[in-house]
Amino acid sequence: MRTWVVCHLQLKHITRSFQNFVLHQYQPRKSSSFHSFSSQNNQSRIFSTVRVLFLPYDPSMLSCCYRRFCIATHLFDKMPQRVFDVREVHFQLVADCIKLSLRKPNIVTAVVVHCAALKIGALAYLPTSTSLFTLYSKAGDFTSSRDLFEDIHNKDVISWNAIIAASLENKCYITAVEFFEKMIKDQTRFDSTTLLLMASTLSHMKNFDQGKAIHCVSMKSGMLVDISLCNALINMYAKCGDLNCSDSEYLFEEMEYKDAVSWNSIMRGCLYNGDPDKSLCYFIRMTFSEEMADHVSLSCAISACSSLGELNFGECIHGQGIKLGYKDSSHVSVANSLISLYSQCGAVDVAETVFREIAYKDIVSWNAMMEGYASNENIHEVFDLMVEMQTTGSFRPDIVTLTTILPLCAELMLSRKGRTIHGYAIRRQMLSDHLPLRNGLIDMYSKCNLVEKAELLFNSPKERDLVSWNAMISGYSLNKYSEKAQSLFKELLCCSSNCSSSTVISILSSCNSPNSLNFGKSVHSWQLKSGFLNHILSVNLLMQMYINCGNLTSGFSILQEISSIADVASWNTIIVGCVKGDHFQKALETFMLMRQKPHFNYDSITVVNVLSAIANMELLNQGKSLHSLAVKSPFGSDTRVQNSLITMYDRCKDINSARKVFKFHSSSNLCTWNCMISALSHNKKSREALELFHCLPFKPNEFTVISILSACTQIGLLRRGKQVHAYMFRYGYQENSFISAALVDMYSNCGRLDNAIRVFRHSMKSESAWNSMIAAYGNHGNGEKAIKLFHEMCESGIKVTKSTFVSLLSACSHSGFVSQGLGYYECMLEKYGIKPEAEHQVYVVDMLGRSGRIHEAYEFTKGLQSNASSGVWGMLLSVCNYHGEIKLGKKVAEHLFKMEPENVGYYISLSNMYVAAGSWKDATELRQSIYDQGLRKCAGYSLIDVGLG
Template identity: 85%
Template sequence: MIKDQTRFDSTTLLLVVSTLSHLKNFGQGRVIHCVSIKSGMLVDISLCNALINMYAKCGDVNSSDSECLFEEMEYKDVVSWNSIMRGCLYNGDLEKSLCYFRRMNFSEERADHVSLSCAISACSSLGELAFGECIHGQGIKLGYKDNSFVSVANSLISLYSQCEAVDVAETVFREMAYKDIVSWNAMMEGYASNENIHEAFDLMVEMQTTGCFQPDIVTLTTMLPLCAELMLYREGRTIHGYAIRRHMVPDHLPLRNGLIDMYSKCNVVEKAELLFHSTAQIDLVSWNAMISGYSQNKYYEKAQNLFKELLCCGQNCSSSTVFAILSSCNSANSLNFGKSVHIWQLKSGFLNHTLLVNSLMQMYINSGDLTSGFSILQENSSIADIASWNTIIVGCVRGDQFQEALETFMLMRQGPSFNYDSITLVNVLSAVANIELLNQGKSLHSLALKSPFGSDTRVQNSLITMYDRCRDINSARKVFKFHSISNLCTWNCMISALSHNKESREALELFRHLQFKPNEFTIVSVLSACTRIGVLIHGKQVHGYTFRYGYQQNSFISAALVDLYSTCGRLDNAVKVFRHSQKSESAWNSMIAAYGNHGNGEKAIELFHEMCDLGIKVTKSTFVSLLSACSHSGLVNQGLQYYECMLEKYGIKPEAEHQVYVVNMLARSGRIDEAYQFTKGLQSNASSGVWGMLLSVCNYHGELELGKKVAEKLFEMEPQNVGYYISLANMYVAAGSWKDATDLRQYIHDQGLRKCAGYSLIDVGLG
C-alpha cells in the first residue's frame, strides 16, 4: 500500500498493530507507532488501545512508550483502562494494575466485567483479600451474576480459594446463574489447593452427572497432581481411562507427563515406563518425570542410565533434572556417579541457586561423604540459608555423628546473620541427647525460649527426650507441665522418659490420665514401665487393650510383651505371644533373651539358628541376647565361639555390651584368669562396664588380689562411682581384712560419695 502510495487510515494501522501484537514483533510495532504519530491518527482511541495491547504482549508495559501513550490520550474509554490493566497483569506488575483500577473508579468510566476480572486476578496473586472483597461488592452492584459477567465470578472463586476462604468461593460458585467449564475447573482447583480432596472429586462427578459439561484437559491436569501426591492410584487410573476414551492422551503432552508422575508416585513405575516409551513426542518434563519416578521407586540404576540417555540426546536440562538425578544417589555405591553429576553441574552452571547447592550436599551426605557435603557448604557460604546448615546438621545426626552436628551448629552461630528454625533445634537437641550433654541441652533450652520456636510442639518433645536421655527427669516434667498445648507424641515422650528413669509407677499414672487415644508407641512405653517394676496385672490389661484396638500384630508391641512375660516369670505366655505375632528382629531378640534369662540356653541357640535360616538380619542386640543366654546357662564354649565369629561371619563389631557377657560367662565357670586376660587384651577399648563386671565376679569368687588390681583401674576411670569402692570393701570384709575395709569406707564418707538405696517390689494380685 505504501509503495503504491495508496492512502491508509487508522483502521489499516489498527489491523497491522493487531497482527504485530500476535507475532510479538516489538520492533515493527514501534515503527507503526511512529507512523501513527506522523500521520496524526492517534486521535483514534481504538488504535491507541491496540498499541497499548501490543506493547503489553511484547513485554514492554513498563516502558515509557505504553504509559506515555496512555497518559497522552485525550479521551480514554473502558477498553483503554482495561488494556493498560491487562498489560500490567500480563507482565507481573500487579500493584500497578490495581493502581490503574483505582484511578479508573475515580474517572468517568464505569468498570466492566473485564476491569473487575483483571483487578480480582491481581488481588488473588497478591493475597489482597480485603481489597478483593471490595471489588466483589462493586461487582454485585454491577450485577456480575448475569451471564455476561461469568468471568468475574470465576476470578472471585480463584481469589477466595487462594486466600483460604474456600467456603466463600463455594458460595460464589453455587450462586452463579450460569457456569462455564472454567467455573467448574476453578472450583475444583480451589478445593484441591485447600486440601478438600473429597469435595474436589465429588464436584468432578457432579460436573459429569449434571450433563452441562464434561471434564476437559484443564480438569484432568488439575486432578492428576492430587492423585499423585496422595497416592490415589484407583482415582488416577480412572482419570487415565477417561482420557483414553476421549482420545486426549496422544495429543496432549502435559496430560501424559502428569500421568507419568502419578503412576511413579503411586509406585506403579511399569505403567509410567509404558507411557514414556509409547510415543516419540516427549519433552524435558517427560524426561524429568521419568528419572524422578525411577529414583522415587529405588530404581537408581535405571534413573542414572536414563539421565545418561538424556545427555546423549543433547537436550538442555533444567534444575528439575538435577533434583531428579541427585535423589538417585543415596548410598556409598552411587558416590562416584554422584561426583560425576557434581562435575556436570559445575560445567553446566547449575550451582548458582541455594536449592541446587542443598540438593548436592544432601547427595554427598546420603552417600556417606559428609566431608564433601560440608566443603560444598563452605564454598557456597554466600548463598547458604537455614536449609543449607540444616542439611548438614540433619545428615550428621542421621549418621550418628553427634559431635560433628554440634560443631556445625556452633559454626552456624558464628555467622554474621545467625538464624535458625525448629528443624535446627530439634536435630541439635537430638545430638545433645545422644551424647548426654546436659549443660549444652539446657543452653539450647534457653535459646529456644528466647525464640518463637520455644512453643513449637516438636521442639518441646525434643526437650523432653533430651532431658530423659540426660537423666534429668525433673526438667522433663517441667517442660511437659509448662506447655498446655501438646499432642500424643508429647505424652508418649513423657511416659517413655518416666519409664527410662525408673519412675515407672508415675508413667503408669500418666497413662491413666492420657488425653488422647494411645498408639503403638504409647503401648510400648507403658509395657516397658510394667516390665521394669514387674507389674504383671497391669501388663495383662495393656495386652488386652492391644487386642481391642488391633495392635496385637505390631512387632514392637510383641517384643515388649515377650519382655514383660519373661521378666515376670511367665515364659509360657512369652512363647505364645512370640509364636502368634508378627516377628521382627526385635521380637526374635527378646525371645532369645527370654530363654536365656530362664536358663534355657539351648533353646536360645536353637532360636538363633532358626532366625538365621529364615534370613532375618541379626544385629548387635541379637548377640547381646545370645551371649547373655550362654552366660546364664553356662554354655561357655558355645558363647566364646559366637563372640569370635561375630565380625567375620555376621559383620557385627563386638562392643562393650558383648564383652561384658564374655567376662561374665568365663568368670561364672571359674575361669577368672582368662576373664582378666581377655579384659586386659581389650586395652584402651575396654569400657568401665567390662572392668566393673570383672570386679563383680572377683567379689563373688573371693579373688581379693585380682579384685584390688581391677578396682584400682576402675578408680582411675570413674573415681566418683561409689559402687566400685563398696565392692572392694565387701571383698576386704569377706577376706577378714577389717582395717582395710574400715579405711576404705572412711574414704567413701570423706569424699561424700553415696550409694542409692536398693529396694524390692512384689506384685500382690491376680498376676
C-alpha cells in the same frame, strides 16, 4: 428412537427445501465445479463428514441420510439449464443462508451453501465469498477457507481482515502474518481492524519486535483513536512480558478515552507479569473513574488479592461485587476467583459457602474448590467433591481436575486412587495430547514406589519433554535405583544438552553412598561446565552430595570457598548431613564455626539438628547453652525446637528440665506429648508416663503406643499392656512392625511367653520383631529356640543387625550355651559384617562368669584395653561378687572407681563382697568413704499390679 426420527425429519426438510429452492428459483448453467462436487468420490467424502456428525445415532439413519443426499445432488444435476444474467439474480438469499449457517457452522452446511453459490454465480459477489470462507473457517476447514480466498480476484480490506481473523481463529499465526505481508504488497489499504488482528496474532506468538512495529504503524497512520486497537496493543505488550518496560502503561496513560476493556487489559497485564500490587492500584483508580467495574475487573482484583494474601481487601471487593449485582449465576467467574481467594487465605469454610451459593457452576468452580481443599489439606473432601461433581453436577473431570488430584495421590502415596485416575485418563483419551498429565502420572507412580509403571509411561512412544526425564530420574533416585538414575541421566545428555536445575537436584539425589562418589564428582565437573554453580541452591546440593557419599573434606572445602556468600541453607546442609551420617562432633564444630561469622544467622532447622547432635553425644551443658540461645531467638517458641529440647534432655537424663520445657508448651501438638511420654519411659518414670498418657488431649498414634508399651514392660503392667493391645487393634495399628516388637517385649517381660509367640506369628516380621522374639526366648531360658529362630531369620533374608546379636548373646548367656555364644561373637565381624560393641562384650563376660570361667572373663576384658566400657568392667565386678572372688573384685573395682568415681553402685558391690567374705573392717571403711564423698544409692522398690492378669 425419538432422536433418530427428529434428525430424519430435519434432514428430509432440508433436502426438500433445497430442491425447491433450486428448481423454482434458479436455472443456472451447468458448472464443472459442481460436477466435481457431485462425483462419487466427493459424495463419499461428504457422507463421511455427515457420519462423524451423527456418530451417536443408528447406522440405518446414516444410510437413509446418504440416500436422501444423493437424490438431492442428482436432482440438482439433472434440472434444466438456461443462460441468465447475473445482475438479475438476488444474492441476498444466499447471503442470508450463510448468515444463518454461521450461528451453528458445520462442514456439510458450508459445502451445500457453496454449491448453491456456485450454481447461481454468487461467488462473484464479494460479501458472499467473504462470508463463505469465514463459514469454512468456523467449521474447522481452514484449508477450504484459504483456497476460496485465493480464488477471489477483487479482494478488499474486509476480505483480508476476514482471512487474517480465520487464521487467528485456527491458531495459524504464521499464516496470519504472511497474509498481512501479502496485503501490504498488494497495496491494499489496511484499517484499524487489521492492526487489531495483527496485535492479537503477535501477542499469541509473543513476538515483541513485530508487535512494536504494529504499534508504530498504528501511531503513524493515526489509528490509535480506536479504543479496541489500543486495548489489543496493551494486551500484546503484557503477553510479550514487556509490562515492566512501561510501553503498555505509557500507551494506557496516553489513551484519551478508556473503556472497561482498557482497564481490564492493563490489570490482566500486571497480573500476567507477576505484579499484583500494580493490578490492585489500577483497580482502585478504575473505581474512581467514570467506568464501572465489570465481572472481569472484579475477577482480576480478587486474583491480585489472592496472590498478595490480602484477605481484608478481597472481602471489600467481594462486598462491592454484591453491590454491583455480580452475585447472580451469569457471572460465575467472580465466584470462582473468590473461592481461590478464600482458599489461599486459609478460609476454606468461606470458600465452600461461596461455592455452594453458585446456582450454575462450571467446571472451573469445581476445580477451584477441589484445589482449595487440597491446599488446606482437606484430602477426603477433595475426593468426595470429585464424586459429587460427576453425580450431581453432571461434569466430567478435565485435565485441570486430574492434575489437581494427582499430586495428592503422590504425596499421600494413594496408589489405588492414582491408578483410577490413570484409567480414567486412558478411557477419555486424555494422555495422547497432554504431556503434563503423563508427567504427573510418572511422578505419582514413582512416589508410590511403583517404578515399573512409571517406566512404562516414560518409555511409551508418546512425546516426552525435559520434565518427563526429570520425573523419571527423580523417581529412580527416590526409590534407591541409583544406577538406573545415573544411566538415564547419561542418556539425557546424549539426547539433549538442555537441562534444568531440577535435573541437577534429581541426579545429585541419586549419589547417596560412597559407591556413587566418582559419579558425583563427574556431575560436579558437568555443573562447572554447564554453569549450574552460579546459584547457591546448586552449591548446597553439591555439598550435600559429598557428605552423603562420606567425603566430608570436599563438602567442607566447598563451604569454605563460598563462606562469603553462604546463606543459612548452606550451613544447614553441612550440619544436617553430618547429623544424618552420625558425625555429631563435626556437626557441632560446624555450628560453632557458623557462630563466629560476623553476620551470624540461623533458623529452627539449625537448632533442631544441633540439638540432635548434642543429644546423641549426651552433652548436657552444651544443650543448656543452646537452649538459652534458642529462648533469646524468635525460634524459641517453635514446636519442633521444643520437641527437640525435650528429646535432648531425655537423652542427657535430665528429666526435670524436660518437664519444665513440656510444662510451657504442653498444648502444642501430639508430637510434644509423645516426646515427653517417651522421655519419662526412657528415664524409668513409667508410672508418670502412664499418668501423662491418661491426660493426653489428642488421639494416640503409633509412637504413643510404642512409648506406653515400653512403660508397661518396665513395670510389668500386663493388664495395661493388654488394654493398649486392644486399642492397637481398634485403630488398625497391628501392621506396624515396631508395635509388634514392643508387644513381644511386653508379654515376654510380663511372663506371658505364649502371648509373645502368638503376636510374633501374626505380625509383620520385620527385623525388630525377630530381635524381640529371640530376646524373649532367651529371657525365658529357651536358648535352643532362640538359636533356631536366629537361623530362620538368616534364611528368610532378613538382615541381621547389632541388636540381633545382643538378643542372641543374651539368650546364650541365660541358657548357659557358652561355646555357641563365643562362636557367634567371634564370627560377628567376619561372617555378618557387624563390629562388636560394648553391648555384645557385656554378654560375653556374663557368659564366661556364669560358667565359672572368671579369669578367662578378666583376660577378655583386659584384652579390650581402652575400648572396654564401664559396663563391661561393671559386669565383671558383678561376676566376681557372685563367685566371691574378692581379690579380683577389688582390682576390678579400683579400675571402675577411676572410670566413674561418682557411680555409687560399684562401691556397694565391693562392700557386699567384703561382707560376704566376713571382712567387716574393709566394708565399714568403704561405707565411710561413700558417706564422705556424699554419694547416695537410690532406694529400691518392688511393684505388684493388683487386678486381672
